[in-house]
Amino acid sequence: MKSSKPFYIVVYSILCIITLSCGGKKYIKEIPYHYSSDEFSETTQERKEESSSGYTNVDDNSEKLSDEQLRIKEKYSIIMEVMPKEITDYKLYSYIDQWIGTPYKKQTLEEKKGVDCSYFVQSLYSDVYGETLSKTADGIFRAKSIQLFTGRTFLKEGDILFFRYDKFHPISDVGIYLHNDRILACTANGLNIYNFNDEYFQLRYVAAGRLKPKS
Secondary structure, three states: OOOOOOHHHHHHHHHHHHHHHHOOHHHHHOOOOOOOHHHHHHHHHHHHHHHHOOOOOOOOOOOOOOHHHHHHHHHHHHHHOOOHHHOOOHHHHHHHHOOOOOOEOOOOEEOOOEEOHHHHHHHHHHHHHOOOOOOOHHHHHOOOOEEEEOOHHHOOOOOEEEEOOEOOEOOOEEEEEEEOOEEEEEEOOEEEEEEOOOHHHHOOEEEEEEEOOOO
8 A cells, every 4th residue: 555645745845936936026016905004994994894784783682671680580590400591480590589598497487597497488479479388398289379289290490399298297388380390499508499300309309389360
């Protein structure tokens, strides 16, 4: 088999030929020079204007959101690992934003100091959705305004999740479904956003609930 020349040798030879042929006086004289410096500047500017006229301005805030809503949208799209356009319930995320990191404390609802998740869900649904619920997990589960279902594929922002921790308490705790298998729940680490696929939650998940449409 014949050995071919390395690629860089071929390229070097071509460059040498170009350099020799372009370096002569004949090549310089044959350059078509038609513009003075002023004319060249004007022509360049005209071309820039012509090219820019082909573009249209894109409104990246077509929803006319406030600065705070845009901050929430960007922050939680990153946390949820979704496109910003998929974050739509701004009131929900704005509400939970101020409570993230609050330590767990039974039968308590005090921002940054202590929170019980069933108390939190009761408060959230009252402020965000205008719905009055019980302060207990079992009471929320039995609410007539809540439609229960088990299929995870139907979950959407704001749905209530019900968990069972032991046989003596069929409905022991609640959480809020957010997006992309991310949920808001209260554990020993406090009120935070967790992965719904974690074994801890999967072994305890009972059902989900959603507000029934108001007639």
